[in-house]
Amino acid sequence: MLAIIGGSGLYSLGEEFELDQQASRETPWGDTSADILIGKWHEVRLAFLPRHGPGHKIPPHRINYRANLWALHQLGVRDIIAVNAVGGISDDMPPLTLAVPDQIIDYSSGREHTFFEGGESGLNHVDFSWPYSATLRGIITETGLELGQPLVACGTYGATNGPRLETAAEIARLKSDGCDMVGMTGMPEAVLARELEIEYACLALVVNWAAGVEDRVISMPEILANMEQGIEKIKRLLLVAARRVPA
Numbered sequence: 001m002l003a004i005i006g007g008s009g010l011y012s013l014g015e016e017f018e019l020d021q022q023a024s025r026e027t028p029w030g031d032t033s034a035d036i037l038i039g040k041w042h043e044v045r046l047a048f049l050p051r052h053g054p055g056h057k058i059p060p061h062r063i064n065y066r067a068n069l070w071a072l073h074q075l076g077v078r079d080i081i082a083v084n085a086v087g088g089i090s091d092d093m094p095p096l097t098l099a100v101p102d103q104i105i106d107y108s109s110g111r112e113h114t115f116f117e118g119g120e121s122g123l124n125h126v127d128f129s130w131p132y133s134a135t136l137r138g139i140i141t142e143t144g145l146e147l148g149q150p151l152v153a154c155g156t157y158g159a160t161n162g163p164r165l166e167t168a169a170e171i172a173r174l175k176s177d178g179c180d181m182v183g184m185t186g187m188p189e190a191v192l193a194r195e196l197e198i199e200y201a202c203l204a205l206v207v208n209w210a211a212g213v214e215d216r217v218i219s220m221p222e223i224l225a226n227m228e229q230g231i232e233k234i235k236r237l238l239l240v241a242a243r244r245v246p247a
Helices: 065-074 134-147 168-177 189-195 220-244
Strands: 002-006 017-023 036-041 044-050 079-088 103-106 156-159 181-183 199-209
Touching: 002 220, 017 044, 044 065, 044 220, 065 189, 079 134, 079 189, 079 220, 134 199, 134 220, 181 199, 189 199, 199 220
Parallel strands: 002 044, 002 079, 079 199, 103 156, 156 181
Antiparallel strands: 017 036, 036 044, 079 181
């Protein structure tokens, strides 16, 4: 089964989603961000989970990523498309761009980032050379092409801690490191999926230029407006892409 993890701006799949099951939030790792909703979205059976919880109340560093991924795994999810709002760093990442990154650099800290902590849970060094599923990335990018929806089909996601936005100097460092976009929720979500052998891809929506890219203050109303406009494009793309993910 496919799961969609909704990020900032994507809190539901709309009235077209037909709910069949609402899974419990309890897991051995604590509670999930919200109830996981399982049902049909235009005849495609999938699971949906808003990572920031109802009403966007959970900040990025407080999200229980382990509970979220564990619960999806227990429900039989084998593929995840995660939606993330990001800031654009490279020249080809202006606001309202949709991107499908192929790499990630983790600058976050203090987050529970593995299921394998030694002791009873054991130890496992997973290969994370290529953090995103090539299959899912291919489905997303091909769907975008067929729909006439421009996509940046690669790029490096820099995962910061939040909830504050970054300084201009931090963004200059991320750019020097090779990051094309910056967000706060890309890790440890991606590696936890890898530990559970779940195919995982990120569909990123650029909602603003990152700090210092333009010589002006970042506008939160502008970010929210871009988010609202961009989420509609994401829903259209997801609707078609979801049908192409093997059941």
